[in-house]
Amino acid sequence: MTNWTRKALLLAVSAAAAAGTLTAVGAPVAHSRPAGPAASPLAWGPCAPIPGTPVPAGQQCATLRVPLDYRAPGGRTVEVAVTRLRTDRPEARRGTLLALAGGPGGSGVQRLAQKGEALRAATEGAYDLISLDPRGVGGSIRAGCGIPEADRHMVTLRSWPAADGSITENAERSRRTALACARDGGPVVRSFSSRNQVRDIDRLRAALGERKLSVWGHSYGSYVAAGYAQEHPDRVDRLVLDSTGDPDPARVGYGWMTNVGPAVALRFPDFAAWAADPAREAEGLRLARRAEDVQPLFLALARELDREPKESNVPGVPLTGNRLRQALHGSLNSDTGFAPLARLIRSAGDPQGRPVLPPELAGALPDEDASLTMAVICNDVRWPGPDSGYARRVAADRARYPLTAGLPANITPCSFWKHDEEPRPTRITDEGPSNVLMIQSLRDPATPLAGALKMRAALGERARMVTVGQGGHGMYLGNGNVCGDRAVSDFLVTGKRPARDTHCPN
Structure with a gap:
């Protein structure tokens, strides 16, 4: 089995109501001088083959250089693999949509290859589609x-x-693994974090010359997406959180794991x-x-x-x-x-x-x-x-x-675990634009409704949630609920979302 396929590894209204009263969010995104850090232009070229996953015609790949340690921005840089699939309807283009894979460990390059054509069709060509392999994944900097x-x-x-x-x-093995990473993992392994992924995303946005990004985050990617919107609320246009965990900053991954039972x-x-x-x-x-x-x-x-x-x-x-x-x-x-x-x-x-x-x-x-x-x-997090x-x-x-x-x-x-710096998970709050749509299965085996409801509560009036009667993990363009797919696609294309939380039965 290849590295591409080894992906780790880790919640009652009628269907008509989901398409009922809607409110618009966000106007077309204009290009302007990008906010944030300067970034070198990207040199786009063909993507390398992905075993078992056909790469859509027109999908391109590039390398983004980012600081290994953002506390020393002038020091060593590392490579992050990025990818894009441009709209096939330039006249309909309204901006750029970032698709974030799950995990930790999911490849954005692979996810865009898997979902890009369906996403481009569902959003009627409204976006150039982009993604990235987070540090440690696929074509990005790797270390063991x-x-x-x-x-x-x-x-x-x-x-x-x-x-x-x-x-x-389990305890002996856990101690052995943590000591190995402290001894041999080096600064690259210590840089693998959600906070650095958020920072790298903003570097990608700047390199693209975009003032704002729309974002679709799946599973763990939805946590990163919410963190990016919290850290940079003025740089996010429309945000979709698909299959979301509890964002409690005191627990993060520990909380996600305890919810699995x-x-x-x-x-x-x-x-x-x-x-x-x-x-x-x-x-x-x-x-x-x-x-x-x-x-x-x-x-x-x-x-x-x-x-x-x-x-x-x-x-x-x-x-x-x-x-x-x-x-x-x-x-x-x-x-x-x-x-x-x-x-x-x-x-x-x-x-x-x-x-x-x-x-x-x-x-x-x-x-x-x-x-x-x-x-x-x-x-x-500790x-x-x-x-x-x-x-x-x-x-x-x-x-x-x-x-x-x-x-x-x-x-x-x-x-x-031995920490290189004190963990500072982002606290998700209701401060920011009201431009978030959540989609969530009632019976998700990885990110249950109970955790997603905590994300929903944290976001307050910034968000609306569409729950889906289909069981499984990953709802948008993933588990076959037409009502849920339509709600997300309509939001991404028109900016309209349900006026209140709603439900799509099977």
Whole structure:
């Protein structure tokens, strides 16, 4: 599996009401001398091939040089890969739209290749589309900590407790990873942070000669987008936050992780109903006669694999209980993940079966990818220390949310992290223009509605929220709700958004 495909790794009104009374936000954006730091012009050229992702005709790539350390702007610079797809209707162009990928670890160059043509069509050519690979990702500056291979599998990099619920190995591994990054990560790894991504975005805006950007942030990208709008409210035209986490500046990534237990519990019934549907019989994927029997079946199978891992299609990488749980977590982001998950469960429960592991579970992540994923969430905010009661919290979370088996409450390298500078997460507030539209699934397995509602409350009258009845993670142009897609596209094209928070049922 290539670096491009290893992406980490981490919420009642009628549909007609969503298209009801609307208010306009923002006039066309005129070019003027850019505010903020000076930046060298970008030298655009063809993008390098992306394995498994066709690059749209006309998508271009360039390199943006940014300070390694913004506290020393005249010092060393590093490269950030940037990309653009110009409007195919120049007469309709009203500005530039920045698409921010999720993660941490998502590639903006890849995301624009995946979504660019659909986004250009949905917004009727109103924008030149741009994105970037954040530091540590894809074609941008990369660095690793020298994390041992055994610690770079998804089920070891993420702190899944042992079969008996103990976290001793997790704590030892977390300490080992944090010390490796402190010793060998260097200033580049220490520069991987949301705050630096915000700074780099403003450098990109200046290099493009744009006074303002519109922004569509997805998942973790929505947190970065909200931070950019908070830090530079006069430089954001229209802002879409898609699948948003709790912005509490005292918690940030720690808060996102603790929300995963209830998020998965809310989403799993969608999979259970699908897996118990008689339509699955002909596909060989029906797991139970009744939806309520699917969770006990899954939990029993995971416990059996805890006791006796099963040989998989990958030599030396058996299907364990935690690998099955990790596969579940990744499969719930979209209904398209249901069939592969059911197939894995069926083969795991078949005495003659040999489970085929999903690509992300088939081996260790590259050191640079594993290091980046840890570094961003650890650099952003201080996490509770190693002696703050993780074992107790894991036991409670494990009992309350058995599908995630204590992972969301567990210790991580962030508990041992050494900070280059005191983290200062941006506090999202209601101070700024009223130009934000949020879109959010009611049953999001990664960024649940409860966290998004905290972002909504923080933004106050700056925002409106469209909730969507379709379960999954990533709603706009992602999970097939026409009403939700229309609400976002109309906002980006016309500036009109619902007069109040509204809902799009399935």
